[in-house]
Amino acid sequence: MTDSFAVNKANWDERAVLHAASPDYGLARFAADPAHLSGVVRFDRPRLGDLTGLRGVHLQCHLGTDTVSLSRLGAAMTGLDFSGAALAEARRLASAAAADIDFHEANVYDAVDVLGAGRFDLVYTGIGALCWLPSAARWAAVVAGLLRPGGRLFIREGHPMLWAHDEGANPAVLRYPYFEHAEPLVFDDPETYVAVDRPIEHGLTHSWNHSLGEIITALLDHGLTLTAFTEHDSVPWNGWPGQMVRDEDTGEWRLKDTPSRLAASYTLQAVKTG
Known part of the structure; x- marks a missing residue:
């Protein structure tokens, strides 16, 4: 499994620089507008609730756009990612956005050893993260290890139904x-x-799918209680070029023809029991 993480790290190290320069991430907007939030966080704003004073950690934080956004909503945020190149961009973003965020470079499976057990009120995972991990059970153990009793997991993720389809x-x-x-x-x-x-030179990646049942069962097995679960017909990227249309209000993409056919993403919340 170490080889898979090394393969993916090479890919994400290269992606980080390209993503930071891409207009789609819009990093300059965070410096220009102190109220600007990432599209992913803005989408879930009603479900996130009041984050004021919470100690939060964003696992697999990439460029830190969601991390900075959660900080702007009042949480004291830590970010963790295995890509040093991504974290370099995330630190630049946080500095430009005047956000005080503690970033750490580590494999997500090592997060408890790196950050400490039971330290966080909120564990956040953004979209497109779990597919890079081979085991939902190991991930759930990390989440449980990081949370204090009563702490909350918040995850917005691509639906395994979407990952199972051929986007072409x-x-x-x-x-x-x-x-x-x-x-x-x-x-x-x-x-x-x-x-x-430009094209990516390190285009090779290894990924995995995890069913909703496997993800939820893994969380239950590690002492978390499911508190909210919502499936969405939209996702923040164009999953099927030519077959999806972008909602100008949310920035999300959904099928042009009967979007109710496809569960494209979901938002899940769970609390660590005492």
């Missing part, structure tokens, strides 16, 4: 596993999900 085909075509699988899905793709000015 009709949405009705199921090509990839829905349930967790031991061997990774291997892709070699010179493109990424935002507009960039």
Whole structure:
């Protein structure tokens, strides 16, 4: 499994620089507007509630756009990612946005050792994170280890139904596993999900899917209680070019034809019991 993380780290180190320069991430807006929030956090603003004074950690934080956004909503945030290149961009963003955020470079599975057990009121995971981890159970153990009793997990993620579809085909075509699988899905793709000015040289990636049942069961097994779960017909990127349309108000993408056919993402909340 170490090889898979090394493969993915090379890919994300290269993506970080390209993503930071991409207009789709819009990093300059965070410095220009002190009230600006990332689209992902803005989408879930009603579900996040009051974060004032909470100690939060954003796992797999990438460029830190969601991390800075949560900080702007009042949380004292820590960010963790395995890509040093991404964290360099995240620190630049936080500095430009006048956000006091503590960033750490580490594999998410090592987060408790790096950050300490039971320190956080909020564990946040943004969209497109769990697919890079081979085991939902190991991830859930990390979440439980980081949270204090009564602390909350908040996750917005791509739906495993979406991950199981072939994005280059009709949405009705199921090509990839829905349930967790031991061997990774291997892709070699010179493109990424935002507009960039050159192809990616380290395009090789390893990824995994995890069913909703496996994710929820893993959290229950590690002492968390599910408190909220909402499925959405939209996702923050164009999952099927030519077949999805962007909502100008939310920035989210959904199927042009009967979007209710596809559960594209979900928001899940759970609390660590005492």
